[in-house]
Amino acid sequence: xxxxxxxxxxxxxxxxxxxxxxxxxxxxxxxxxxxxxxxxxxxxxxxxxxxxxxxxxxxxxxxxxxxxxxxxxxxxxxxxxxxxxxxxxxxxxxxxxxxxxxxxxxxxxxxxxxxxxxxxxxxxxxxxxxxxxxxxxxxxxxxxxxxxxxxxxxxxxxxxxxxxxxxxxxxxxxxxxxxxxxxxxxxxxxxxxxxxxxxxxxxxxxxxxxxxxxxxxxxxxxxxxxxxxxxxxxxxxxxxxxxxxxxxxxxxxxxxxxxxxxxxxxxxxxxxxxxxxxxxxxxxxxxxxxxxxxxxxxxxxxxxxxxxxxxxxxxxxxxxxxxxxxxxxxxxxxxxxxxxxxxxxxxxxxxxxxxxxxxxxxxxxxxxxxxxxxxxxxxxxxxxxxxxxxxxxxxxxxxxxxxxxxxxxxxxxxxxxxxxxxxxxxxxxxxxxxxxxxxxxxxxxxxxxxxxxxxxxxxxxxxxxxxxxxxxxxxxxxxxxxxxxxxxxxxxxxxxxxxxxxxxxxxxxxxxxxxxxxxxxxxxxxxxxxxxxxxxxxxxxxxxxxxxxxxxxxxxxxxxxxxxxxxxxxxxxxxxxxxxxxxxxxxxxxxxxxxxxxxxxxxxxxxxxxxxxxxxxxxxxxxxxxxxxxxx
Amino acid sequence: xxxxxxxxxxxxxxxxxxxxxxxxxxxxxxxxxxxxxxxxxxxxxxxxxxxxxxxxxxxxxxxxxxxxxxxxxxxxxxxxxxxxxxxxxxxxxxxxxxxxxxxxxxxxxxxxxxxxxxxxxxxxxxxxxxxxxxxxxxxxxxxxxxxxxxxxxxxxxxxxxxxxxxxxxxxxxxxxxxxxxxxxxxxxxxxxxxxxxxxxxxxxxxxxxxxxxxxxxxxxxxxxxxxxxxxxxxxxxxxxxxxxxxxxxxxxxxxxxxxxxxxxxxxxxxxxxxxxxxxxxxxxxxxxxxxxxxxxxxxxxxxxxxxxxxxxxxxxxxxxxxxxxxxxxxxxxxxxxxxxxx
Numbered sequence: 001x002x003x004x005x006x007x008x009x010x011x012x013x014x015x016x017x018x019x020x021x022x023x024x025x026x027x028x029x030x031x032x033x034x035x036x037x038x039x040x041x042x043x044x045x046x047x048x049x050x051x052x053x054x055x056x057x058x059x060x061x062x063x064x065x066x067x068x069x070x071x072x073x074x075x076x077x078x079x080x081x082x083x084x085x086x087x088x089x090x091x092x093x094x095x096x097x098x099x100x101x102x103x104x105x106x107x108x109x110x111x112x113x114x115x116x117x118x119x120x121x122x123x124x125x126x127x128x129x130x131x132x133x134x135x136x137x138x139x140x141x142x143x144x145x146x147x148x149x150x151x152x153x154x155x156x157x158x159x160x161x162x163x164x165x166x167x168x169x170x171x172x173x174x175x176x177x178x179x180x181x182x183x184x185x186x187x188x189x190x191x192x193x194x195x196x197x198x199x200x201x202x203x204x205x206x207x208x209x210x211x212x213x214x215x216x217x218x219x220x221x222x223x224x225x226x227x228x229x230x231x232x233x234x235x236x237x238x239x240x241x242x243x244x245x246x247x248x249x250x251x252x253x254x255x256x257x258x259x260x261x262x263x264x265x266x267x268x269x270x271x272x273x274x275x276x277x278x279x280x281x282x283x284x285x286x287x288x289x290x291x292x293x294x295x296x297x298x299x300x301x302x303x304x305x306x307x308x309x310x311x312x313x314x315x316x317x318x319x320x321x322x323x324x325x326x327x328x329x330x331x332x333x334x335x336x337x338x339x340x341x342x343x344x345x346x347x348x349x350x351x352x353x354x355x356x357x358x359x360x361x362x363x364x365x366x367x368x369x370x371x372x373x374x375x376x377x378x379x380x381x382x383x384x385x386x387x388x389x390x391x392x393x394x395x396x397x398x399x400x401x402x403x404x405x406x407x408x409x410x411x412x413x414x415x416x417x418x419x420x421x422x423x424x425x426x427x428x429x430x431x432x433x434x435x436x437x438x439x440x441x442x443x444x445x446x447x448x449x450x451x452x453x454x455x456x457x458x459x460x461x462x463x464x465x466x467x468x469x470x471x472x473x474x475x476x477x478x479x480x481x482x483x484x485x486x487x488x489x490x491x492x493x494x495x496x497x498x499x500x501x502x503x504x505x506x507x508x509x510x511x512x513x514x515x516x517x518x519x520x521x522x523x524x525x526x527x528x529x530x531x532x533x534x535x536x537x538x539x540x541x542x543x544x545x546x547x548x549x550x551x552x553x554x555x556x557x558x559x560x561x562x563x564x565x566x567x568x569x570x571x572x573x574x575x576x577x578x579x580x581x582x583x584x585x586x587x588x589x590x591x592x593x594x595x596x597x598x599x600x601x602x603x604x605x606x607x608x609x610x611x612x613x614x615x616x617x618x619x620x621x622x623x624x625x626x627x628x629x630x631x632x
Numbered sequence: 633x634x635x636x637x638x639x640x641x642x643x644x645x646x647x648x649x650x651x652x653x654x655x656x657x658x659x660x661x662x663x664x665x666x667x668x669x670x671x672x673x674x675x676x677x678x679x680x681x682x683x684x685x686x687x688x689x690x691x692x693x694x695x696x697x698x699x700x701x702x703x704x705x706x707x708x709x710x711x712x713x714x715x716x717x718x719x720x721x722x723x724x725x726x727x728x729x730x731x732x733x734x735x736x737x738x739x740x741x742x743x744x745x746x747x748x749x750x751x752x753x754x755x756x757x758x759x760x761x762x763x764x765x766x767x768x769x770x771x772x773x774x775x776x777x778x779x780x781x782x783x784x785x786x787x788x789x790x791x792x793x794x795x796x797x798x799x800x801x802x803x804x805x806x807x808x809x810x811x812x813x814x815x816x817x818x819x820x821x822x823x824x825x826x827x828x829x830x831x832x833x834x835x836x837x838x839x840x841x842x843x844x845x846x847x848x849x850x851x852x853x854x855x856x857x858x859x860x861x862x863x864x865x866x867x868x869x870x871x872x873x874x875x876x877x878x879x880x881x882x883x884x885x886x887x888x889x890x891x892x893x894x895x896x897x898x899x900x901x902x903x904x905x906x907x908x909x910x911x912x913x914x915x916x917x918x919x920x921x922x923x924x925x926x927x928x929x930x931x932x933x934x935x936x937x938x939x940x941x942x943x944x945x946x947x948x949x950x951x952x953x954x955x956x957x958x959x960x961x962x963x964x965x966x967x968x969x970x971x972x973x974x
Contacts, residue, residue: 033858072740119734119774126675129858152775155670193855195848202847211840212671213847217854385739497819 013170016162020050021175023159023246026225027135028057031104033221034158035125036136038110038149040250041163043141046171050163053175054104054137063104063137068113070096071381075120097124102132110149111142118150125156147529158218160250191224193235200330204244209253219247237329241336256334380431390430395422440536441477441494442467445523446508447543447583448484453510456583459605460542461505463581467540468498479526480504483519485512486553490522494530513555516547517563520598524567527576539571539578541598542605545590565597572599581605635861639680640871642673643850644841650924651834651944652681653875655812656770657882658923661916662833663791663813665776665824665948672838674816675731678772682727684872686880688768692721695760696767696807697728705794707807728769730762730811732787734778741783742798743805758805763787763796766811776815777824784824787813788831826951830909833916834944837961882926889922890932898938898971905967908949917945935972942968 027037041047055062072078077095096105107113107121124134138157140149148154163171198220205216223243227235377394380386402423444464448457471478478501480492492504520541527537550559551567571578578600582591587604595602642649648666655664666674690697691710698710700722706714713720732741743761763771771791776784790796794810815832817824829835841847857864896918903914921937930937947960 115778116734123731123733151670198848198851199844202844202851206844206847211669213840213850214671216847217851220851220855221858385737388745 010170013166014174017166017170017174019242019245020161020163020166021053022226022242023161024050024054024057025229026222026246027137027159028054028059029229030131030221030225031135032129032131032133033225034135034218035129036138036157037159037161038138038140038154038157038250039161039163040140040142041161042143043139045168046163046166047139049171050161058104061103063106064096064100066096066105066107068109069381070117072120075124097134100134103135105134105136107136107138110138110140110153111147113150115150115152118153122152122156155212155214158222159246161246162250190233191227191235192233193220193224196329197223197235197237197240200333201240201244203330204256204333205248207254207256208248208251210248210251212251215248215251219243222247237332238336240329241333244333245336375430376433377427377430379426379429384431384434387430387432391424391428392422394430395424395428398425398428399423439477440474440538441479441530442471443479443481443494443523443526443537443539445481445483445488445519445539445541445543446505447514447516447519447541448482448508448510448512449514450484450511451514451546452544452583456585456605457508457510460581460583461508463605464505464540464542465502468501472498481519481522481526482508483515483522484510486515486518486549488515488518488522490526494526513549514543514547514560515549515551515553516543516545516560516594517551517567518549519543520564520567520571521551524570524574524576527571528574531574531576537576539576539598539600540581541578542581542583543591543594544582544584545580545588545592545594546584564594568594568597568599572597575599579603635857635865636679636683637676637854637857638865638868638872639677639684640875641853641857641864641868642677642680643846643853645673645677645838647836647944648674648677648838650940651836652677652812652814653879653927654920654923654941655814655833656681656685657879657927658886658919659791659794659810659812661920661923662831663788663815665829665832665835666814666816666838667819667835668816668838669818669840672840674814674838675772675774678770678814679729682729682770684876685727686876687724687726689722690725690768692723696764696809697725698808699768705808705810725768728766730766730769730771732762732771732773732779734775736762736783738783738786742786742796744798744800745803756803758798758803758807760807763790763809763811764807767807767809769811771811771813773813773815775817777817777819781825781828784828788828792831826909829948830912832948834920834941835948836944837947878927878929881929882923885926885929886923888931889925891918891922892932895921895933895935895938898935902938902942902967902971903946905971906946906950906964908946909951910949913946913949917941920945939968939972 023037027034039047039050041050067074073093073095075095075097077093077098083091083093121136125136128134136153136157138149138153142148154160201219201223202216205219210216219240220243223235223239226239226242227233230239232239375387375390399422402425406423444467446457446460446464452460468478475496477494477496478492478498479490479494480501481488481490483489491508492501495501523539523541527539530537546557547560547564548555548557550556551563578595578598580591580595580598580600580602582588582602582604584591592602639649648664651664651666655661668674688697689700691700691706691713693713694707694710696707698706700710700720703711703714710720739761741762743759743764746757746759771787773779773787790809791811791813794808796807796809798805798807813832841850853864899914899917899921903917906913908914917938918933920941921933924941925931925933925937928937943961943964947964950960950963
């Protein structure tokens with residue numbers, strides 16, 4: 001990225017901002033059909049600008065904001081407990097979801113909402129997607145890939161907009177937020193989308209590695225909206241390209257592959273220009289009724305590629321203007337994506353697939369679960385249980401006083417209302433305190449470099465497998481980081497699925513240099529994310545301590561060692577329990593000194609006695625957790 | 633609310649549709665667990681099925697929607713009403729589908745003391761929870777593998793017994809809660825404990841279709857539905873009606889389907905071969921095979937019915953190493969092939 005041409009960069013940023021503006025227009029035109037927008041951007045002027053543009057396009061209907069710790073009653077509506085008790089008759093409170101019908105609901109800090117709230121929002125989106133229903137605007141300020149909006153919600157948001165690399169001078173000058181007078185109501189229903197375009201969209205989605213079918217449905221809808229905004233009757237290539245950029249590119253998990261073109265003869269105007277594409281689109285429509293024989297709703301359509309293969313000789317036979325085959329449409333859209341995304345982004349896509357955010361895999365901790373260990377004064381929030389007896393006990397002594405107050409007030413009031421039997425005020429509420437077992441995650445950091453692969457990687461893998469058994473018994477989660485070559489990679493985000501861990505481990509290849517510092521730093525990053533969520537991470541590092549690649553990827557033993565020690569100090573600072581398993585052939589001082597820097601313990605991997613090792617390792621974390629209290 | 637997507641218009645996913653139909657025919661089979669990726673139509677199938685089932689008659693004033701023709705299962709209030717004089721007023725109710733969101737507390741699920749009435753009027757009344765709402769319908773639990781264990785236990789208990797017994801905060805209430813439990817989840821995020829898995833009747837695996845034509849078909853149908861739901865529903869009404877007739881007929885025929893000794897022996901042999909724990913596997917296999925035979929309109933259970941239902945009934949009950957990643961379904965298929973070839 002540092003070697004990119006600055007003017008090219010500015011052009012790319014301008015194109016991205018133009019896309020973001022387009023997304024705002026699409027969303028404002030049909031919010032409920034799209035479902036919502038996932039806006040990845042740090043808080044700042046650029047995001048505010050985009051938000052202003054959106055509000056302008058929404059024609060003055062201001063969006064509502066979702067409070068972060070809203071409970072079920074606030075979302076879905078229910079009795080307002082305090083008002084009820086005060087007035088003596090049931091007072092209902094309309095829920096936020098009901099109030100937000102037909103408007104946009106803004107969810108700030110989307111990467112921090114807990115998965116229960118995300119599930120409820122997803123439920124609300126599923127329940128009704130007709131126009132006039134709920135639509136969401138989720139702000140995602142997450143920095144690392146570890147913090148992401150839960151997948152259950154992200155899947156249902158149609159547009160994914162990324163404002164992260166857009167500088168202010170680009171955002172501030174293009175697209176004045178006040179000029180638009182609201183979009184014309186597009187007749188989305190009448191816009192046609194033809195078969196080859198649908199095939200192309202599906203193929204693209206698959207090649208970008210987006211597996212969810214919802215995403216492809218959204219692409220089709222957004223393409224329709226774009227065509228309607230242009231007041232065109234049919235979806236064309238530019239609509240398809242824009243739709244793919246807006247919906248799929250942010251969700252891509254692999255770099256797109258070229259479609260294998262059939263052996264079609266080279267058409268003279270194969271890179272079709274716009275007028276040619278329009279003509280071809282009409283041709284496709286004309287040919288489509290001939291191609292499909294049955295109109296039975298259950299018949300499977302022909303594969304797009306097969307269609308074109310059969311039709312390309314017919315094309316030549318017709319002689320009437322070479323229309324682009326579906327493959328060319330595919331290529332055209334592909335080109336438009338490539339041209340817009342900066343080169344670095346495409347290269348980073350494979351890594352994103354590995355650390356795909358722990359949205360739905362995050363462990364769910366309910367505030368009301370666990371052992372009851374006491375009562376504390378306060379209002380009941382999500383999951384907490386009101387302790388009736390304690391509440392009444394707190395209110396009891398004040399009854400006489402409040403009765404006198406009330407009778408004095410009633411004489412003055414116009415609507416006395418029903419007299420409550422027990423006058424309970426807001427301050428009297430008591431909730432139960434619970435203590436849930438802190439979830440523990442074991443982070444395995446495996447040295448998969450060439451030196452290890454030659455000697456003891458297999459044994460290390462065996463030891464880890466035994467440790468996985470222990471994790472299963474304790475119902476811990478496991479995560480797997482491997483380092484080799486020049487970087488470290490998070491192969492498996494924290495998951496409870498041990499089968500996946502085992503598969504990942506078995507497939508781990510060995511070879512390359514030993515970027516020890518990168519591995520330790522990746523572990524530190526993950527541990528910090530887990531600590532922030534209130535979980536207890538443990539790091540198990542399997543290495544021989546002989547790093548030879550420094551943090552920035554350059555070789556050099558001395559620098560590598562210094563970098564590794566610096567990264568180790570980071571782990572020691574956050575006080576995460578670390579166990580270093582020395583996989584060198586003979587116990588070495590390098591490993592021992594690294595363990596000291598980590599503030600953890602060092603165990604040698606004994607030859608052919610992996611089980612002893614597993615026992616030794618599993619005893620330690622429990623002791624450690626016990627001394628730290630293990631409570632939250 | 634919106635229209636429900638027609639059950640018959642779901643592309644593919646025959647295993648899942650069959651399992652849900654079987655569970656709806658014979659609730660004693662137990663719940664259905666659907667494992668698979670997102671966006672594969674799991675909740676759509678449940679909602680679609682509930683929409684195509686005929687409306688039911690329920691007692692007019694009853695909070696739980698008791699069946700006036702089934703006095704054995706009635707709630708306490710309906711039992712009192714039945715003893716009283718005069719005919720009981722009824723109303724029509726569509727089959728309920730209740731979603732259990734993740735993070736539901738026990739209060740909301742089971743029901744609790746009606747606090748404001750308790751504090752304002754001093755009476756102890758029961759405020760029904762989600763289980764009461766799901767009576768005579770479906771309870772769909774998304775991400776069941778992330779739900780707390782004691783809640784999953786509770787759900788399975790209630791769905792097996794058909795009654796919800798509440799003993800808390802000075803209340804002692806018992807009300808009917810007979811529903812079909814459908815749970816879905818992504819196994820990559822963690823599995824249910826084996827004891828809980830075993831108590832689910834059937835389990836199916838759904839995959840996002842991998843080939844382009846199927847994907848395009850799914851999108852095209854969904855697109856057509858979104859643009860004009862009523863026309864789409866009309867187009868698929870014949871298919872839906874056919875499914876409804878089959879289901880209703882199957883429910884009536886269920887008791888008359890014969891289970892020959894040969895079928896019982898085959899089921900026992902299969903379970904022995906696979907080494908399933910406990911006897912629930914065989915019971916479920918026989919019950920689901922019988923329900924499937926009723927659905928097909930056959931009068932007796934044959935080897936074919938057993939073969940079709942063996943995989944959903946048994947693949948989640950095989951005792952295995954927790955780290956073993958061999959697909960359990962493949963083992964079941966192999967054993968079926970060996971047993972029935974001999």
